[in-house]
Amino acid sequence: GSYGAVYKARDLRTQELVAVKIISLTEGEEGYEDIRGEIEMLQQCSHPNVVRYFGSYQGEEYLWIVMEYCGGGSVADLIGITEEPLDEPQIAYICRETLK
Structure with a gap:
């Protein structure tokens, strides 16, 4: 994925596989607006051919985006x-x- 590494994980509540994109926030501000735009687009989009967005979590150093696993x-x-x-x-x- 763009702006980070993507990992396969398991949602502990549902036991379903998910994709987790982990983005370092310490590598500068360039691209941060693009990342926020990607999150906003995923939040608004509901289509069978677009990856579903489940949530995002921001810490001091990293941003995690949880999406449908494909x-x-x-x-x-x-x-x-x-x-x-x-x-x-x-x-x-x-x-x-x-x-x-």
């Missing part, structure tokens, strides 16, 4: 593991699913 990875992961560039039908499918 075991299949991201589109960027998919592009990174393919040996050849995606063809037009694959790109069209990804775009269509994203825009739904």
Whole structure:
């Protein structure tokens, strides 16, 4: 993920897998507004093709963002593991699913 490392974790209340993005706040202020924007966007978005937001927690040194765990990875992961560039039908499918 952007601006931090993402880890797989388990919600102790529900026992469901979640993704936890951990962002260092001690590495400067650049990008902080982008991070806040990402949180606001996730809070407002409810769509089957967008990762669900469960909450965020801020300490003195770190910000934790808890989101839906997507075991299949991201589109960027998919592009990174393919040996050849995606063809037009694959790109069209990804775009269509994203825009739904």
